Amino acid sequence: MNTKFKQFFKNKWIRWAVVLIAAVLIFLIGLYISIYLGVFGKLPTQSDISSIQQEQATQLLDKNEKLIGKYYIYDRQPVKFEDFPNHLINALVATEDSRFYEHDGIDNISLIRVFVKNLILQDKSAGGGSTITLQLAKNLYGRKNYALFSMLINKFKESIVAKRIEEVYSKKEILTLYLNTVPFSDNTYGIESASRKFFNKSVRDISINEAATLVGTLKANTYYNPRVHIERSKNRRNVVLNQMVNYNYLSEDSLSYYVNQDIELEYRSFNHDVGLAPYFRAEVKKQLEFILDTLKTPQGEKYNLYKDGLIVHTTLDYKMQELAENAMEEHIGELQTAFENSYGNDGPWETNEKLIENVLNKLPQVIAYKAQGLSKNQIKDSLNVSRPIALFSWKGDTVKNVSTIDSLKHYLKFLNTGMLSVEPTTGAVRTYVGGIDYRYFKFDHISQSERQVGSTFKPLVYTAAIENGLEPCTYFSLNKVTYTDYDDWTPRNSGSDEEDPYINYTLENALSNSINTISVKVMESVGIPKVLEQVKKLGITKVLPNEPSLALGVAEISLKDLTGAYVSYLNDSRSVKPYYITKIEDKAGNIIATFEPEISEEAAFSDYTRQVLLEIMKSTVNKGTASRLRSTYGLSNEIAGKTGTTQNNKDGWYVGLTPNLVTITWVGNDNHSIGFKSTGMGQGANSALPIFAKFYQKLNRDSEFNSFTKAKFENPSQKVLDDLDCEPTKRDGFLKRLFKKKNKKKTFN
CATH class of the missing domain: 3.40.710.10 (DD-peptidase/beta-lactamase superfamily)
Incomplete structure (x- = not known):
């Protein structure tokens, strides 16, 4: 036996292969130990993980506690596990991590598949072998770029953090943290914010199809954005529904019913410039910035309007505000037409050169040109250069190639x-x-x-x-x-x-x-x-x-x-x-x-x-x-x-x-x-x-x-x-x- 073993290793290619494998293993073990010891940056301890603090949007509520808008850097609005419907959890686990309840943060079978297919065979379609816990680690602490082996280093770091997360939190808590931090389409963080943005309802009220649609976007939230790519999103939703059938979260009979349904969005942007009561939200924001300067957290620090997840209760009546805005739009849209028609081609925004010049001279752009020493003709030439500009209209916004002067005339008439x-x-x-x-x-x-x-x-x-x-x-x-x-x-x-x-x-x-x-x-x-x-x-x-x-x-x-x-x-x-x-x-x-x-x-x-x-x-x-x-x-x-x-x-x-x-x-x-x-x-x-x-x-x-x-x-x-x-x-x-x-x-x- 020993003779055969020795003869086997006399083959130089086998010797080199063994040496190579040993070297790779030693390298990987050494790399893992160095990452564990913090050579590539300090890893969060269990203590750090147990006191996770995520930036949260400040919510603005009406007098009946209906959400009017939010102030945020990242649009995140956390909720409790009890708010998640079962079909949402099932869709997530079936699609993102089918063995979630069995592993301790690392799915070794998936990792071996990734190592063989992705790193050795260079098969980019092999996936990332990631678990929900690993994704959570990435969501919480992000990734860094390294000169060499960046993906490998980040994966090792995330595996260490994932293990620690599993030691600190229960599976329910991990799902809650994940769904509250994962990025969705349109720069939205957390399932509650995504539910309100795409379907104008709380996550607790979303249907199976809506849950599958949102979970489907996690694979690539821009590519599968339902607002922009509805057919792609629908196809991806159907993949999620099929996964739910594969893992017995959904019956085969129900599948045909759900996959034939359209995705019905009720999109509601919480962008500061659009949505309900934007002027009110802007005025409240001014007041809050002043108010928060006078308040301190229990730790003696100032509150941050954009990160601390404050809840601001206001006097506004959401439904009454909708009616007021509708009434304004109905009347002013008609009045604007009558107003312009009354002047015909002689509107002062077109014919009053002195008025137009006075307004132009107040533009920051013109003031900057004058400071640069440009002549009157040079400034006029610059202002007459056309470029694509979005123009407001009661009949619907348009993008036209117009000059600064044309744009000014357009807005002067409103x-x-x-x-x-x-x-x-x-x-x-x-x-x-x-x-x-x-x-x-x-x-x-x-x-x-x-x-x-x-x-x-x-x-x-x-x-x-x-x-x-x-x-x-x-x-x-x-x-x-x-x-x-x-x-x-x-x-x-x-x-x-x-x-x-x-x-x-x-x-x-x-x-x-x-x-x-x-x-x-x-x-x-x-x-x-x-x-x-x-x-x-x-x-x-x-x-x-x-x-x-x-x-x-x-x-x-x-x-x-x-x-x-x-x-x-x-x-x-x-x-x-x-x-x-x-x-x-x-x-x-x-x-x-x-x-x-x-x-x-x-x-x-x-x-x-x-x-x-x-x-x-x-x-x-x-x-x-x-x-x-x-x-x-x-x-x-x-x-x-x-x-x-x-x-x-x-x-x-x-x-x-x-x-x-x-x-x-x-x-x-x-x-x-x-x-x-x-x-x-x-x-x-x-x-x-x-x-x-x-x-x-x-x-x-x-x-x-x-x-x-x-x-x-x-x-x-x-x-x-x-x-x-x-x-x-x-x-x-x-x-x-x-x-x-x-x-x-x-x-x-």
Whole structure:
């Protein structure tokens, strides 16, 4: 026997083969030991593994704890094992690691297959021989590039880490960690985030087909992305279903049923620029960054908005927000077409060269060119170079080859909007529409913008007047007055100049019909200082113009501040500060901050004044400038309100008050030089009011909102009813008409 053995080794090729195998084994053992000892980088210990901390997205929830959006670097949203349906676990194990419950982290049979086929036979189709635990090790700690044997070194490192993971965690815990960390398509990490992104539902609710689709993407999440490659994804899903049959997780009879089903996506991006309420999410993010600067973790460190998995509870109503956005899109899309058609080929965004040049000069690109010393012609040539640019359109976005100048002209023409709805007793924001499309128009028209408020300021003037003793049935003449101490300023009413100067209106009739001449006279009767004082009590603290035109709304006020002021007519005469966040929790559910409504401690005016103004604003809806809510849109809700239009039709406003909700809408062009072509189109009743109207039509169709749509205003006191009980107009007598000047000149008292 020994002789035969010696003769066998006399063959030099056999000797070399044995030496080679021995050398390879010694090399592999040496390499493994060196990796184990940390020569190629420190390996995580069992202690490190037992305290795994993964970066987690901060979740933003609505008032009913429905997910609105997330803040993240990696879109990851962990859940518990109990949330995973059995068919998801079965699909995963059958496809990725059929012997998962039998091995200790390393599937030796698979590794031998990989070693022989991949490393020796160079068969790249042999697979990686990876287990779920090995994949988890890779997901948790990543891989590094080494000059030589990079794959082998990483595999050895992962095998050591996988063994340690199996020693620390149970199989259920390993599956939980894996499904919470594994990358899916579209830069999504974790099964919960993937389920919500691709099917708009929690993982606990996904079907067998949906689970198989998501598991199928793990082989190559870009190649099998169901959003981009639906047929590939379907074929891969069917492979997963077949694997489930092979390992007895699914019956053969069920297979034909499932493989013939289409993949039905309900894709919902949590990209910061798209999805529901992007302007709200951006505003909350600003507030959170400030708030988190004031908070510390139990370890004394600052919270990280993008990594710490915080849970932010907000005041927003998800479903109501959807209706608000739909109402805005329906109206502004139609209004934009009418707006452009009214100008034809003479739109200022095309013909007003000075306007275009002024806007161009403010572009960072142009400022940079000037800093480089480029001439005016050189800059113009650069701006005229065409390139593919995505352009917003209400009919659908397009990509066109256009120049910077062409792109600027395109965006100059768009009307924009702001819409805010708050509950009056708290200021809790229920809807927040900061603009028409956050992708292209980042400017927030609720919190960042200040625009002239037009006739929506008039109720504040009338409030000051009544609070200071003016009787509701006081009559004021329509007659124009020229104020000589203000450059002969003559307030005029919109519409015909042929008004009867001998007709006198009550306060109710004047305000509900938004009579400019009378609003100035009312301010004159009470005095500008008292109006300014009254406005300040309503929470509007900015410095306003100290001049008679203030009565017509020349003041620029943010939509948010105006909303907070109008709330007082439904909130015991107290203004509020609209607020967005109710509480913040850490990822374990511990409350780290809470927030309460900010309500003015003192009433801004008497209850009598409040009831009078509310009755007058009801008249605005029932028979005044907002009457199309009844006639055109058929709303029978209890509504009070006020329309507003500014000079040259630059801004359209509507303030809508219902018993349990205050909603203000604004419409206009971001460039103050561009207004509506006509008052008929630009007046608040036409430009802004329809958003409110369509919003309430949608609310009325959903019984979930009955507490808003069927609510009733309080009954006014008998004194208020008596004091408003007078003829709406009164004509001057003969003698007064005889001596009355049609256009009186005077100084403003």
